[in-house]
Amino acid sequence: MNYSMFDEIDYFTNFKGNENSVLNNGPLGLDNYNEATNSNKLSLYGPYEGYLKGNLFKNLYNQYKNYQPYKIKVNSEEEEMMLNLSQISFAAHDLSLYLDNFPNDKEALNLFNKYRKMADELIKNYERKYGPIDISSDDMKNIPFAWENDKWPWEV
Secondary structure, three states: OHHHHHOOOOOHHOOOOOOOOHHOOHHHHHHHHHHHHOOOOOEEOOOOHHHOOOOOOOOHOOOEEEEEEEEOOOOOOHHHHHHHHHHHHHHHHHHHHHHHHHOOOHHHHHHHHHHHHHHHHHHHHHHHHHHHOOOOOOOHHHHHOHHHHHOOHHOO
16 A cells, blocks of 8 residues: 655654554554654544544543453455544544634644545545545545445445
């Protein structure tokens, strides 16, 4: 897979050139993201860990007893692409909720915009290869209701 649009972002470097890192370090190799965010005022988990825990914000995550989130394993390129899309979309959405309360936080806004652009690119890549994801897809203009010909998300 080609993630060239992510080359400028340091915390994606574990993934480049190492396809097996998906199974070891999480999709896109985002485990290093914590190092990038510890230096700033936002204390965030990386998109993969935040997705697993359901919260990007370290100070808001309250672990229940000894609960450990299950690491998601992917079995195909399509599953990997969908997981990457899901975690980046989750991160953008979680940051948008934060920005509802703190609209002047430039650091959060910049990170939100990066994730939003990444999610848009991941959606385009996924739809180009596997078909439309939702009703607002550009692919729906050409072949209405093409989604009914493909596998549904729970069938993958």
